[in-house]
Amino acid sequence: MRPERLCFILIVILLLNAAAGAGEKAILTLDGAVERALAKNSQVKASEFALKRAKWEKKHSWTLLMPTLGMSSRMMRIDDRTFAERDFRRYLPDVIRDQIPQTVFQESYYTSLDVTMPLFNGTLLNGLFIANANVESAHRMAKSTRENILFLVISSYLNALRSRELLDLQRDYLELAQLNYAKAERLFNAGRYSNVDVLRWRLEHQQQRSVVVNAESAVRSQMANLQRLVNLTDGHGFEIEDRIPAELLEESVRFSGLSDAEIMTLIQLDDRELIRANAALAAAKSNEEISRLFYRDSYFSYLPNVSVSYSYGWRENNTLALDDYSPQTVMLNVTVPLFSGFQKFTSMKSAYFDYKRSQQEFNDQLQNTRYILTETANKIINNVTQKALSKTNLEYNEHNYRIILQQHDQGLVSNIDLLDAQLDLREAHINDIATQYEFISAIVELYYLLSKLETLL
Helix, strand or coil: CCHHHHHHHHHHHHHHHHHHHHHCCEEECHHHHHHHHHHHCHHHHHHHHHHHHHHHHHHHHHHCCCCEEEEEEEEEECCHHHHHHHCHHHHCCHHHHCCCCCCCCCEEEEEEEEEEEEEECHHHHHHHHHHHHHHHHHHHHHHHHHHHHHHHHHHHHHHHHHHHHHHHHHHHHHHHHHHHHHHHHHHHHCCCCCHHHHHHHHHHHHHHHHHHHHHHHHHHHHHHHHHHHCCCCCCCCEEECCCCCHHHHHHHHHHHCCCHHHHHHCCCCCHHHHHHHCHHHHHHHHHHHHHHHHHHHHHHCCCCEEEEEEEEEEEEECCCCCCCCCCEEEEEEEECCCCCCCHHHHHHHHHHHHHHHHHHHHHHHHHHHHHHHHHHHHHHHHHHHHHHHHHHHHHHHHHHHHHHHHHHHCCCCCHHHHHHHHHHHHHHHHHHHHHHHHHHHHHHHHHHHCCCHHHHC
16 A cells, blocks of 8 residues: 555544544543532632632731831922021121031932831731631631532532433333324224324323423533533533432432431531531631621720831932931830720721621521521431332332233223323332432532531542
8 A cells, every 4th residue: 555545544544533532522420520610610719819818918917017118318499588598607707607517408308218117006916816817717718618619519410410310211201102192193093093092192292392301401401500610611511420429329328227316416516516517607607706806906996006216317418419427316106096086986886786797697697507407407307208108109100000001902991091100100200210319419418518528429
């Protein structure tokens, strides 16, 4: 074979492989979705930047207590009349005038180096505590955001799995409805079915088509939501696994074996334990602490401020050159606020009520979290029995459908009876799938409220 022809064949093969590879969709596991979301999600990144900002604000608070060094320089020119009034040397004889140094210049320059350092400033000292509290709050907010995104990703992944499983079920029933409708038309043409029977199967076929279209829309919506959470914006398609992750199934089996009292014990925490366990509550508690520190800051505005300053300058003369003697000045500055038109008092009252507001909001969030925990635990308890019921109901409807189908083939039951049995079986399938996913979702929600989601992965 000629080299040119061989090279052409290889190029064609590579292009075909690339085209085939471009049509393939990557499989996104739950672990992969979580890992990507924690690394790429915009909310997680924003919380990380907020934490870094808080750390730099803390460093900035420390710098406010350090001395500052500055260089100042000024140029001044006075008018002729004022210069004549101030320069008394011009009225002296020449012999005396030359022996007295000139101290007044029409154009003069002054330069100095100034160092200032605060010795006591209550607002700056309290700012350190506020900065530390901001770092702690940002850290807890980052953890809360991480937990929230983790919960949303797992929930979205489970919702996508449920929607796709329901879609597969609805497609099976659509295929069955299409076969029944085709069979009904054949029997109608053979004179064995009435027009009403055909219309009934046709209606069932159209309804099932509508159900499938809605199920396909639900799958697209859930996949789009999952794509948003993992920040997959490059346009490449992906698929998720066709099964519930083994870790979640194992945890559902474990919870199925727990008694009602054991499940309720999981949420019996005192306030301190609950705040430590729930990331959102811990973040809210930090915000309450910051509000308290701002209220305390209003009291520091009544305290005196003490600072020391040192200045090394060059005497003012008529040249920019630093060629004259250098006076040095040390000053101790004390500022005592006496009256500010009730500004400090009104500011203190505003800060106080803001602090009380944050207390009440945190208390409400604490009680609401307890309520949600109770509701979630009750949901798990109810779903334990509901799962067993849905399984039994599914077995019963499967058995009943097989019997009705056999009797229908023998002409012992009507089309309506067969259709009712088919609808009951479909509803039993849907209910069984929904119950299983609701049970696992309730467990995920409980772990989210207790900030233990990472133990599921």
